[in-house]
Amino acid sequence: MTKAIFNKMGRRDVNDDLHTDDDETDDLHSSEVAAKAEKWKEHYSSSHRILFVGEGDFSFSLCLARAFGSAHNLVATSLDSYDDIGKKYSNGLSNVIELEERGCLVLHGVDAKEMSQHFFLKTQRFDRIIYNFPHVGFLYPENSYCQIQLNKRLLKGFLANAKALVKKEGGEIHVTHKEGDPYNKWDLVKKAEKRGLVLQQVVPFFKDDYPGYDNKRAHGKLSDASFLVGEASTYKFKVQTSNT
C-alpha cells in the first residue's frame, strides 16, 4: 500500500518502510508548480505588487485576490475606518477578513491625498496603483462647480501621491473613471501630465470582467448601493522618464 505523510511545511516525509509511486510524486510536483505559476486577471498579474486606493467594500481587491489564489502581493486601503466598513457595507467586514486570510495587508484611514507620507506605504514601491471611481461623496449636485472642484482636488492629490509610490521602471497608475459630462470636466489626463505622468493607454472598463466586484456609492444613506457604471474607462499612467 502506498502511504504519504505531510508535515506542517506541506512537505512529504517518506519513512523507510513506506514507498511512493511516481505518479503521486508527479501530481504533487505539478500542483506545487501550478500554485506558484503567475496568474493574470485583465491588466493585473499575481506577480505585481498592487496598491488599491479608495476601496469601498473591498470587493475589487478581493476579486483579484481570489483570481490569484494568494493576496501576499496586495495592499488594500480605504479612507473609511474599520468600524465604518462594518456600518456602511453589508459585505465589507467579511471581504476584509477573507482578504487578510489570503495574505493581503488591509489598511484603513488612508487618505489618497497624503498616502505617500503614510508610515508604512512610504517604505513601499508598487507595480500597480489602482483607484476605481475616485469621488469625494455627494456633497453638492454632481454637476455643480463646488462638487467638480472637490473631485478635481482629490484626483490631483491622488496622482501626486501615487507618483511617489509607484515604481519608476514599469510601474503604472490606473484610474477607472466614468466618461461624459461632468466627469470629463475633472481633467484627469491634464492633471496627470502636469504632475509628470504620461498616459499609456485608455481601455474600456467592464464591471463583469471582475466577478464579485460591487462598485459602491460609499456615501450617505445609500453607501451600500451600487451606482450605474455606464460608459467608463481605465486610464493607465506611468512616470515620465528621460526615455518617454
Ligand SMILES: C[S@@+](CC[C@H](N)C(=O)[O-])C[C@H]1O[C@@H](n2cnc3c(N)ncnc32)[C@H](O)[C@@H]1O
Ligand atoms: C464612488 S466611491 C468608489 C469606491 C470603490 N473604489 C468602488 O469602486 O466601489 C469613491 C471612494 O473614494 C473614497 N475616497 C473619497 N475621498 C478619499 C480620499 N481623500 N482618500 C481615499 N479615498 C477617498 C471614498 O471613501 C469611496 O470609497
